[in-house]
Amino acid sequence: MTDIRKLDLNLLKAFVILLDECNVSRAAQRLSITQPAMSGILNRLRESFHDPLFVRVQHGMQPTDRAVQLGQIARQVLQDITSMLQPPVLEPENLAMTLRIGATDYVQKIVALPLILRLRRLAPHVQIALLPVQGQNIKTLFEQNKIDLALVSHFHVTPDMHQQKLYDEHYVCAMSREHPLANAPLTAERFSQLPFAMFSYNGGEFSGATDLALQALGLNRKVMVSLNNIVLLPELLQGSDLVAVLPAHFAQTLPNVHLQAPPIDIAGFTMMMTWHERTQHDVAHQWLRQIVAEVCQ
DNA sequence: GAGCCCCGATATGCCGCTTA
DNA sequence: TAAGCGGCATATCGGGGCTC
Numbered sequence: 089m090t091d092i093r094k095l096d097l098n099l100l101k102a103f104v105i106l107l108d109e110c111n112v113s114r115a116a117q118r119l120s121i122t123q124p125a126m127s128g129i130l131n132r133l134r135e136s137f138h139d140p141l142f143v144r145v146q147h148g149m150q151p152t153d154r155a156v157q158l159g160q161i162a163r164q165v166l167q168d169i170t171s172m173l174q175p176p177v178l179e180p181e182n183l184a185m186t187l188r189i190g191a192t193d194y195v196q197k198i199v200a201l202p203l204i205l206r207l208r209r210l211a212p213h214v215q216i217a218l219l220p221v222q223g224q225n226i227k228t229l230f231e232q233n234k235i236d237l238a239l240v241s242h243f244h245v246t247p248d249m250h251q252q253k254l255y256d257e258h259y260v261c262a263m264s265r266e267h268p269l270a271n272a273p274l275t276a277e278r279f280s281q282l283p284f285a286m287f288s289y290n291g292g293e294f295s296g297a298t299d300l301a302l303q304a305l306g307l308n309r310k311v312m313v314s315l316n317n318i319v320l321l322p323e324l325l326q327g328s329d330l331v332a333v334l335p336a337h338f339a340q341t342l343p344n345v346h347l348q349a350p351p352i353d354i355a356g357f358t359m360m361m362t363w364h365e366r367t368q369h370d371v372a373h374q375w376l377r378q379i380v381a382e383v384c385q
Numbered sequence: 386g387a388g389c390c391c392c393g394a395t396a397t398g399c400c401g402c403t404t405a
Numbered sequence: 406t407a408a409g410c411g412g413c414a415t416a417t418c419g420g421g422g423c424t425c
Contacts, residue, residue, distance in 0.1 A: 112413060125393045127413060132392095 100162045102129045106142065107151055107159040176371045180211040187214060187376055190221040190235035192289055193317050194338045195359065199239050199254065202383045210379070230364035236373065237380070242358040251362040252377065254384040255337070258356035259297070260347045262339045263331045270346040276305055279351045285313040285321065285330040292316075298333045301354045359384070 102119060106126075109115045116126035134141055141155040151159070189200055196218050207214050219235055226244050229235045238244070245251050261279070263270055269282070280302050286294070294311040302309055313330060315321060322342050324330055332339075333354065339347050361380055367373035 113411085121392095122394055123413075124395080124415080127415085128392075131414085 099129060099133055100166055102126065103133050103141075103155075104159060104162050104166060106130065106133075107155065107162075110142070110150065178371045178375055180375065182213065183211045183372055183375075184213040185215070185372055186217060187237065187373075188217040188219060188235045189237045189239060190219045190224075190226065190229055191239040192221060193319075194287070194335065195239045197318065197341060198335075198337045199359075199380065199384060203380055206379060206383055207376075214376075226362060230366075233366070236363065236367055237377070238362045239380070240360060240362065242360050245360045245362050249362045250365065250368055251360050252381060254359040254361050254381065256356060256358050257335045257337060259333045259350060259354045260336045260339045261331060261350045262325055262334050262342065262345050262347055264326050264328070265344055265346045266326075267329060267331070267346060269331075270348075274348070274351045276302070276307060276351045280307040280309045282309070282331045283329055284309055284311045285315060285324055285332045286311050287318075287332075287334075288314045288316050290316070296333075297354050297357075298350070298352075301352045305352060 102115065105118050106112070106115045109118065112126045112130060113123045116123045119126065121129075130142065137154065137158060139154040139158075140152055141158075143150050143152060189196075189203075191200055200216070200218050204216050207216065221229065221235070221238060221240065221244075226235075226238045226240060227246070227249065229238070239254070241257075242253075261274070269278075284298075286296055286298070288294070288296075292314055294314050299309060299311075313324065315324075318338070321332065321334075322345065325332060325342070326344050333350060334342075335356075336347075339345065361377060363373065363377065
């Protein structure tokens with residue numbers, strides 16, 4: 089059995105040139121080495137392939153049948169390797185791959201939806217899988233190869249992760265357009281007395297950034313409904329006296345909902361895109377990340 | 386850093402063909 | 406047939422890279 093570690097690319101290249109020239113000296117000249125060195129290469133080739141490869145004839149060397157057969161394979165291998173070494177060319181219209189995006193349902197609506205619409209035009213063969221990330225460790229999902237890209241708030245991103253800022257988010261106060269307080273000025277005290285609905289990404293929570301801001305003022309609020317998805321929220325606000333403090337980008341997509349600035353300072357957050365080292369240098373993934381960033385501008 | 390291995394260069398030998 | 410020549414093989418050495 090030939091040890092492949094002993095068959096390097098220089099040997100294969102010399103073999104092909106030997107087949108072209110059928111002359112050790114001329115082959116040596118083409119490779120800019122001496123004839124004895126070329127002779128040594130031929131010896132190593134003979135050892136690797138267990139065949140004389142070339143036999144001496146009156147003027148030069150004649151390849152054996154085995155050498156001719158191996159030559160066709162060697163030329164193909166060298167051509168394939170040359171192709172491998174060319175820098176990859178990205179053609180979005182022909183790009184066929186699956187991009188798995190982890191995001192909360194709110195972010196799926198704000199970022200993933202326009203991303204999908206754009207990719208349908210630019211890269212129609214790219215499959216998109218949207219996966220919910222609610223409470224899971226993003227790094228674990230990357231390491232388990234369950235997602236390629238995550239769209240999450242900066243709270244979920246650590247400095248050792250590849251990341252890019254998408255946009256800054258702030259909160260607005262949302263309520264039905266028929267709500268008695270719509271278009272009425274809100275004080276912090278009045279605000280805190282309203283019945284609230286809130287998102288709980290981890291599920292079942294009744295306290296969040298709004299409560300921290302109220303507590304700083306010595307106030308508390310009453311959260312009546314805790315949701316962990318956005319499906320019910322539009323109808324909930326439209327059909328009740330409930331009020332919600334929502335990320336502005338999302339709130340602006342809700343129909344028949346009155347929006348106004350909250351009467352207190354609520355710390356916003358930064359929406360980030362983060363990915364694994366596995367896709368850091370991949371040309372297709374780099375292009376897709378660029379498209380994600382563009383749809384967020 | 387020492388030892389080992391690989392590769393290429395130089396020098397030389399061998400083989401086969403041509404030619405006088 | 407022997408000398409000359411072209412071409413390949415081999416022995417030896419040195420440089421560079423790798424491993425321990």
